[in-house]
Amino acid sequence: MPPDDATDGGSDADRLAPDEAFAVLGDETRMGILRALGDLDTPVPFSELYARSDADDSGGFNYHLDRMVGHFVERVDGGYRLAPAGRRVAEAVRSGAVTEQPELPMTEVEEPCPYCGAATRVRWRDGSVEQFCTGCAGRYGRRYRESGMPIEEVEGYLGRNPLPPAGVRGRSPTETLRAAWTWGELEILSLSAGVCPRCSGAVEWEPVVCEDHESDGGPCPTCGGRYTVGVRVACTNCILVAGGEPVVALAARTDLLALLAANGHNPIAPDDVHAVEQVHGAYEETVHAADPLRATYTFDLGGESVALTVDESLDVVETAWDEGAAQ
Ligand SMILES: [Zn+2]
Ligand SMILES: [Zn+2]
Ligand SMILES: [Zn+2]
Known part of the structure; x- marks a missing residue:
């Protein structure tokens, strides 16, 4: 060259x-x-x-x-x-992002629901692979646009990961879902490191606290999530806007990566990315103050846990390891 x-x-x-x-x-x-x-x-x-x-x-x-x-x-x-x-x-x-609309209508896949074990179904819509449980309320009570605005209430919604049309081509629906997990995890790692995965500009995080939160494990009727605190992330350069749980702002933290690695999980290994997503999706939330936010997120894995306390910018201000049964 x-x-x-x-x-x-x-x-x-x-x-x-x-x-x-x-x-x-x-x-x-x-x-x-x-x-x-x-x-x-x-x-x-x-x-x-x-x-x-x-x-x-x-x-x-x-x-x-x-x-x-x-x-x-x-x-x-x-x-x-x-x-x-x-x-x-x-x-x-x-x-294919510019011109194609791949066909992946709602299809059952070989991935059970992480919450209830029932069969799940996927479809490709608006640039993302969406997954739904056939047996429970899922993880969220509604779908959101990329802009963070609610679109519609849906039953059993487990979430979505972005996937360009090329990701659907030549893959079975189950393989497509797994490709979307990998693609989504890479986006989350990049976002949580403060770098926009679409344009490389700087991103800004903002916590969104549900003031009327009610959840007994399922989605809250007010905010649609399982946790009190959600986040919105926006790129300061391009049009990327996304929402999710605070863990997406923490995914690239060394302590969280270390907990995963110590238990044999690799967030970018295709066979493993879903297990990692499950760790990210099942944490203990303790809200010490809503405004300005001070909250602790505790992740348990293999008998040890790491607790990350964040401030209103979602910066980690305190880290506590509990080696527990691992010692
Ligand atoms: Zn389920
Ligand atoms: Zn709520
Ligand atoms: Zn951007």
Whole structure:
């Protein structure tokens, strides 16, 4: 691969406004160039790129290629290759997120409900894989939009994990659910480290305390959750907004990772990610004060436990290990 300074792209002068950038892509030949370059590992000369296209006029093809050089495509020794912006577009197109609506209607999967052991069903909707229990009230009383606004009350809702359309292709419904767990866990780890998983910008956390919380293990009729405190997270740069339990802000804490690792759990191993999700979903919540928030979350595993006390920014202010039966 040529060194980075061999490129002729990336300077301030090459920067485009979003409308100009998308206008450059508004052409079949140019999208074909992006796809062709995305398939290649090494720079490709003009003649080969032209031969790979459906174009029948090299002058016209050259015109389209020229329009892309400097922003989506780089001219380097040996020909042309995708510039970073071109790679991002090619990746988004391949993920299917921009154009596809995969079909995964409600289907039973080989994963029992973690709460009652009954059969569960999944479907793909709005960019996520959603899971529902057929036997109990599930984990949440309602579905939420990405913006955190409630959509509808649903029975047995166990939650959802984002998954681009490409994640559904070639996988069984059970495999699709597992892929969504992995994808979701990676998002949570990134979010909990303060880095937006979509754009890499900084994220901000905010606790949301249910003032009328009532739960005897099932979802609360007021907030829809099993716990008094939820969180909202928003990216300071892009449009990402998400909600969940405070543990999603704590997932990347070394103490919590250590508790999992000491018990043989690996949050990014595909066979294990669901077990990790269950540890994350079954903790003891102690709210010391609602405003400003001070709460302790205790995670038990294999006879030992770790208690993380957080402040209103969900920063951990105290950590207590109890080795208990493990000693
Ligand atoms: Zn259930
Ligand atoms: Zn509540
Ligand atoms: Zn972002």
